[in-house]
Amino acid sequence: xxxRIAFLGPVGTFxxxxxxxxxxxxxxxxxxxxxxxxxxxxxGTVEEAVVPIENSLEGSVTYTLDILIEEDRHFxxxxxxxxxxxxxxxxxxxRIEEVRTVYxxxxxxxxxxxxxxxxxxxxxxxxxxxxxxxxxxxxxxASPAAAISPRRAAGLHGMDxxxxxxxxxxxxxxxxxxxxxxxxxxxGRDKTSLCFSFDQDSPGRLYGVMGEFAQRDINLAKIESxxxxxxxxxxxxxxxxxxxxxEPQVRxxxxxxxxxxxxxxxxxxxxxxxxxxxxxxx
Numbered sequence: 001x002x003x004r005i006a007f008l009g010p011v012g013t014f015x016x017x018x019x020x021x022x023x024x025x026x027x028x029x030x031x032x033x034x035x036x037x038x039x040x041x042x043x044g045t046v047e048e049a050v051v052p053i054e055n056s057l058e059g060s061v062t063y064t065l066d067i068l069i070e071e072d073r074h075f076x077x078x079x080x081x082x083x084x085x086x087x088x089x090x091x092x093x094x095r096i097e098e099v100r101t102v103y104x105x106x107x108x109x110x111x112x113x114x115x116x117x118x119x120x121x122x123x124x125x126x127x128x129x130x131x132x133x134x135x136x137x138x139x140x141x142a143s144p145a146a147a148i149s150p151r152r153a154a155g156l157h158g159m160d161x162x163x164x165x166x167x168x169x170x171x172x173x174x175x176x177x178x179x180x181x182x183x184x185x186x187x188g189r190d191k192t193s194l195c196f197s198f199d200q201d202s203p204g205r206l207y208g209v210m211g212e213f214a215q216r217d218i219n220l221a222k223i224e225s226x227x228x229x230x231x232x233x234x235x236x237x238x239x240x241x242x243x244x245x246x247e248p249q250v251r252x253x254x255x256x257x258x259x260x261x262x263x264x265x266x267x268x269x270x271x272x273x274x275x276x277x278x279x280x281x282x
């Protein structure tokens with residue numbers, strides 16, 4: 001039976017929806033920030049944490065990437081993807097033309113940029129800790145306000161829905177990862193995430209690392225960079241490759257990459273998400 005599962009709260013967020021899909025039998029525990037949910041795993045107060053890592057419109061969730069890069073007490077153990085449908089919520093009786101401020105998580109504000117520019121071009125956009133915390137923020141607003149939130153938040157907080165499906169693309173989806181003290185055992189259809197950096201930049205170094213995977217016919221599903229936060233122009237590269245770190249070819253590619261980098265960290269091996277699969281925890 002699933003244990004205690006942390007998620008980015010409060011109740012009603014898309015992350016809670018992902019956590020329910022992953023572990024319907026688990027005891028879900030909301031946390032105010034992604035960092036707090038991850039720390040709960042490291043402290044052992046929860047078994048796992050479900051956090052967002054990537055959105056199809058706005059790209060990576062940098063808070064999650066930085067936690068994986070900088071901390072060593074948890075790994076990616078699983079992943080799942082859910083569709084994201086945003087609604088514009090307001091206090092009962094509020095008309096959309098009266099709205100002067102819109103609250104939401106920065107990712108949600110970015111995912112609804114076209115709607116906001118078209119329907120509410122002069123409103124103030126204010127960042128909230130989550131899409132549901134935005135509802136609490138609008139309640140305390142001194143001016144007529146709205147929140148970009150999930151439909152479920154309207155029922156939980158007695159809000160009116162002023163507009164539904166306001167995300168820029170109907171295909172909007174978010175990838176969530178499950179953080180745990182260990183990664184997942186091999187399943188035969190896995191993915192491995194890792195990060196690495198170079199102590200000195202020079203032509204062909206990144207090409208050489210990528211070649212370790214190419215020569216072994218290992219597909220790279222994703223590659224991106226993040227600042228090291230040490231010096232301008234220095235970066236950490238993050239890679240997702242197909243296969244489990246324990247598979248001989250993947251292990252050989254990682255060993256070859258390690259010899260060419262100054263630091264290399266495996267963030268976890270875990271089952272690849274596939275649409276239509278039941279990815280629930282036991």
